């Protein structure tokens with residue numbers, strides 16, 4: 228099995244049923260993020276090796292509890308112990324393997340490609356330091372129907388990321404063409420009450436502001452978050468949802484905010 232510490236910040240276990248080898252693959256472009264990534268899975272042993280926590284391998288495998296996999300994994304650990312690769316704390320030693328440098332798209336080409344994707348616009352609301360907080364996103368997406376979950380990505384530099392981690396709840400308010408000015412208010416005002424100056428807001432689940440005339444609103448508990456590159460994914464389990472028909476939603480396309488139906492002047 229091979230643990231992969233990728234440039235994105237994701238840690239994955241590949242080839243989880245291959246018990247004949249154990250190493251840690253490292254993306255060469257990971258730069259300053261290598262030591263924090265290693266700290267999440269164990270600790271360093273010189274330049275060439277790391278000590279890994281077997282429970283983390285079990286968790287990442289997706290096969291823990293399956294009789295065949297447990298037998299193979301137990302056999303691998305027993306073999307490692309005999310060879311002197313298991314320490315007094317039960318940590319197992321593995322080689323660091325640097326994967327080859329692979330090509331990556333330029334920032335400009337990435338942005339140009341994503342500008343071609345029409346995406347709905349939502350105001351994510353939560354609480355921060357006792358005050359309401361809001362952020363405009365185009366990354367809101369459906370994740371699962373059962374249980375019902377949505378998610379979005381927030382730049383780690385935005386204070387909103389800390390507010391969401393603290394409050395563990397949010398409301399996703401999907402916006403229509405009548406909210407074009409509200410979008411400008413949220414984008415231009417400092418975080419806090421000033422971002423709620425436009426629009427008809429009322430306190431909802433956990434006192435978080437809900438936009439009363441939103442195209443749809445979803446009141447959620449955060450059930451998962453994960454840092455990926457510059458952004459953090461937040462996943463919410465939807466507790467309450469409201470929606471209306473006949474709306475003309477706002478859409479982000481070609482680096483412009485437009486309304487979906489032409490001729491509305493949004």
Ligand SMILES: Cc1cc2nc3c(=O)[nH]c(=O)nc-3n(C[C@H](O)[C@H](O)[C@H](O)COP(=O)(O)O)c2cc1C
Nearest residue numbers: 362363364365366380381382385386387414418479
């Ligand atoms: C159409 C549009 C979509 C956006 N989507 C996102 C997003 O998905 N995630 C994000 O972190 N920022 C997104 N932004 C940027 C934030 O809304 C913007 O950085 C924010 O206003 C900065 O506020 P802050 O100082 O509270 O971080 C988007 C901006 C616009 C105009």
